[in-house]
Amino acid sequence: MDVKTVAAAIALAAVTSGCQFSASTLVNQHATLPTVDRIGSATQPKSTSAPVDIESTLESLSYLEARALLLEEGWSPVVSKTCNEDVVGSYELQCVAKKISSWCHLCAELPELQTCTSNGLCAMQFSLPGTAKKISIATYGDIETWRASPEKTDLMIQGAKLTEGN
Incomplete structure (x- = not known):
């Protein structure tokens, strides 16, 4: 799975559970990513950056990738x-x-x-x-x-x- 797809999955998991997380989390390779369990709840790393926009995240994927992530997240x-x-x-x-x-x-x-x-x-x-x-x-x-x-x-x-x- 490429970085773009992983980032989209994390963003979708956060939206699915009602959480927000920062875009810098996805950009910084050494940052601590939110932990997402199979139920869809996420724990949030502390950050002062703007939250990731799920619409933009999905728009960066092909429809097949976006569809697979949506279905996987429930x-x-x-x-x-x-x-x-x-x-x-x-x-x-x-x-x-x-x-x-x-x-x-x-x-x-x-x-x-x-x-x-x-x-x-x-x-x-x-x-x-x-x-x-x-x-x-x-x-x-x-x-x-x-x-x-x-x-x-x-x-x-x-x-x-x-x-x-x-």
């Missing part, structure tokens, strides 16, 4: 009941009757997928069970490359937004 996909229609259009015609769209499988593979446009912009959403926290992620690129390695994927994060509440 976040759940927010399933859209209208995903098939919002992604494919006429799902019944294109996927059931004629099987002509290559996007027919996307809502099943990516339950967090909310919608996509034909020019490659997609919206994803996750929630943290037991809390009011949600993360909305905007991606761009070829959605069909979401499983490819970070070096080969074309699906990147354009923006991420953490909210607390409905």
Whole structure:
């Protein structure tokens, strides 16, 4: 796992548990990193630096990396009941009757997928069970490359937004 992915995992664990930690912790190789247990609670090293911004942290990763970290930290996909229609259009015609769209499988593979446009912009959403926290992620690129390695994927994060509440 590279340093960027480790830093993102630590940042996500801190947000998941409601803690904050400093960016200097991630930059300084000799700093004491927060200790994160499997439940998601973190102990905080003392620092005077600004807290890490989880949105920026996720935006530095490919979608595959960010998705893996969110799922690993206990976040759940927010399933859209209208995903098939919002992604494919006429799902019944294109996927059931004629099987002509290559996007027919996307809502099943990516339950967090909310919608996509034909020019490659997609919206994803996750929630943290037991809390009011949600993360909305905007991606761009070829959605069909979401499983490819970070070096080969074309699906990147354009923006991420953490909210607390409905």
